[in-house]
Amino acid sequence: MTKPRLKIIPLGGLSEIGKNMMVMEYEDDIIIIDAGLMFPGQEMLGIDLVIPDISYLLERREKIRGIVITHGHEDHIGALPYLLPQLGAPIYATKLTQGLIRVKLKERKALDGAQLNVVPPGGEVTLGKFHVELYPVCHSIPDAVGLIISTPVGTIVHSGDFKLDYTPVSGQPTNLSRLAQLGAQGVLLLLSDSTYAELPGYTSSERVVSETMDHVMADAPGRVIVATFSSLISRIQQVIDAAAKHQRRVFIIGRSMSDTSRMALELGYLTAPDGTLGQPDELRGMPHNKIAIVTTGSQGEPTSALVRMANRDHRQVHILRGDTVVISATPIPGNEALINRTADNLFKQGAQVLYDKVAPVHVHGHGSQEELKLLLNLVKPRFFMPIHGEYRHLSLHAKLAEAVGIPKDNIFVLEDGNVLELGPQGSKITSKIASGNVYVDGLSVGDVGGVVLRDRRMLSRDGMVVVIIAVSKQTGKLMGRPDIVSRGFVDTREFKNMINESRDLVARMLDHSGDRPAEWSFINTKVRDTLSKFYYEQTKRRPMILPFMVKV
Numbered sequence: 336m337t338k339p340r341l342k343i344i345p346l347g348g349l350s351e352i353g354k355n356m357m358v359m360e361y362e363d364d365i366i367i368i369d370a371g372l373m374f375p376g377q378e379m380l381g382i383d384l385v386i387p388d389i390s391y392l393l394e395r396r397e398k399i400r401g402i403v404i405t406h407g408h409e410d411h412i413g414a415l416p417y418l419l420p421q422l423g424a425p426i427y428a429t430k431l432t433q434g435l436i437r438v439k440l441k442e443r444k445a446l447d448g449a450q451l452n453v454v455p456p457g458g459e460v461t462l463g464k465f466h467v468e469l470y471p472v473c474h475s476i477p478d479a480v481g482l483i484i485s486t487p488v489g490t491i492v493h494s495g496d497f498k499l500d501y502t503p504v505s506g507q508p509t510n511l512s513r514l515a516q517l518g519a520q521g522v523l524l525l526l527s528d529s530t531y532a533e534l535p536g537y538t539s540s541e542r543v544v545s546e547t548m549d550h551v552m553a554d555a556p557g558r559v560i561v562a563t564f565s566s567l568i569s570r571i572q573q574v575i576d577a578a579a580k581h582q583r584r585v586f587i588i589g590r591s592m593s594d595t596s597r598m599a600l601e602l603g604y605l606t607a608p609d610g611t612l613g614q615p616d617e618l619r620g621m622p623h624n625k626i627a628i629v630t631t632g633s634q635g636e637p638t639s640a641l642v643r644m645a646n647r648d649h650r651q652v653h654i655l656r657g658d659t660v661v662i663s664a665t666p667i668p669g670n671e672a673l674i675n676r677t678a679d680n681l682f683k684q685g686a687q688v689l690y691d692k693v694a695p696v697h698v699h700g701h702g703s704q705e706e707l708k709l710l711l712n713l714v715k716p717r718f719f720m721p722i723h724g725e726y727r728h729l730s731l732h733a734k735l736a737e738a739v740g741i742p743k744d745n746i747f748v749l750e751d752g753n754v755l756e757l758g759p760q761g762s763k764i765t766s767k768i769a770s771g772n773v774y775v776d777g778l779s780v781g782d783v784g785g786v787v788l789r790d791r792r793m794l795s796r797d798g799m800v801v802v803i804i805a806v807s808k809q810t811g812k813l814m815g816r817p818d819i820v821s822r823g824f825v826d827t828r829e830f831k832n833m834i835n836e837s838r839d840l841v842a843r844m845l846d847h848s849g850d851r852p853a854e855w856s857f858i859n860t861k862v863r864d865t866l867s868k869f870y871y872e873q874t875k876r877r878p879m880i881l882p883f884m885v886k887v
């Protein structure tokens with residue numbers, strides 16, 4: 336009889352950045368680690384966000400003992416509002432993470448019935464045959480943890496997102512001594528963050544950013560406006576500290592930014608000396624060199640406060656000559672163009688703009704190569720599996736593991752849906768389960784499939800042609816020539832003749848379809864085929880063609 340084995344199944348976050356989700360299964364018990372979302376790529380037109388496919392879990396719902404969350408970033412908690420109602424499992428997270436989850440669930444009206452359990456950093460929880468210890472790690476958000484998971488086949492360490500900043504702004508440095516202790520006892524498998532596996536050396540300390548903020552607050556002739564992620568609570572703290580030191584009042588502007596800050600202040604993860612924080616209506620009449628503003632828009636998001644300020648479209652703040660704007664974030668791949676346009680706009684309005692290429696205004700929250708190697712050396716796992724990253728990040732991380740002495744055969748580079756099985760006889764990748772992307776489009780989850788995306792791509796590339804066919808209510812016969820309206824296809828003035836010709840073409844075709852009124856589905860297909868062929872011959876484009884029948 337074969338011994339039961341432990342299955343490790345990534346549902347998201349491997350071979351991609353974002354939507355992190357990991358399943359661990361042993362006999363009748365399943366635990367889930369993180370449930371994140373991913374922002375859509377440029378080819379996913381009109382999609383708001385992407386979440387993991389959880390069909391594997393839905394078929395085994397009664398086995399799920401709990402969802403453990405490593406920290407409060409979107410790529411780790413963002414899918415919860417969509418998945419939690421389907422999974423119905425209790426959540427375990429630290430206090431701040433739990434607060435951020437609560438904000439998210441409430442926003443999406445998914446808070447009712449949610450079982451949120453707070454576990455402090457260093458705390459433990461038993462979930463079926465899994466025993467999970469949440470150990471503190473340093474990341475770009477306070478209260479982040481990694482996981483030490485005891486299972487019937489051995490100990491597993493999941494790094495979460497981490498770096499080894501010895502002088503963090505808030506929160507604790509990564510608990511290295513606990514990891515070293517584990518390494519001495521023997522660790523079966525290490526799962527470790529690969530996001531910055533491309534970067535040699537060490538990630539700079541947050542200290543560097545504090546120093547920049549200090550100079551900016553001291554020297555800026557007018558207002559200082561800092562744009563960052565609303566979840567980057569330690570960055571908000573750095574702004575508050577530097578502003579307070581130079582007698583500036585801090586105004587937090589933008590809904591998500593104020594919601595998160597209020598929650599972090601209430602829970603004690605953000606502190607401000609009395610009188611430092613101001614209300615937006617006090618801005619009027621204050622000397623500009625006494626003002627610091629923290630806001631959203633570091634990714635150039637069109638509806639964010641910073642972009643509206645730059646376009647003179649914000650209710651409270653417009654960018655003025657003499658302002659200093661600090662964009663304190665790394666561009667998420669794909670957002671560079673938007674960010675550059677925002678910076679251009681800000682310069683045009685007369686602002687001084689500081690961003691990561693011109694000043695040390697941001698450090699990221701993930702370990703670079705030396706830190707990754709250090710973790711491998713401390714934990715000394717028997718098996719290693721790089722997580723959180725595109726395929727190249729995972730491959731480079733695997734190479735680092737080889738370099739520190741882990742045998743190649745003991746390193747597993749998985750993709751989403753691969754199943755890694757661990758047992759007394761060893762471990763191997765055994766199968767692949769259903770996994771992939773679920774698209775969230777406005778309020779609907781999962782309704783948008785490949786066909787819809789193909790249509791949107793076609794529309795964005797070649798435009799659309801609507802053919803309006805009027806038929807008589809009495810006889811069902813064609814009344815006059817059809818009308819043709821196009822959008823995004825060709826310049827209708829320049830191609831007037833071609834459009835006219837295509838109207839004739841449809842009229843002739845419909846005439847030939849005989850005396851008796853034809854089936855609409857038949858006409859529909861015929862019109863589409865005829866025009867598609869005609870337009871392609873003329874323009875080498877394939878617009879989407881939509882025939883409409885009106886009875887007159």
Ligand SMILES: [Zn+2]
Pocket residue numbers: 406408474496700
């Ligand atoms: Zn993170």
Ligand SMILES: [Zn+2]
Pocket residue numbers: 355408410411496723
């Ligand atoms: Zn992450």
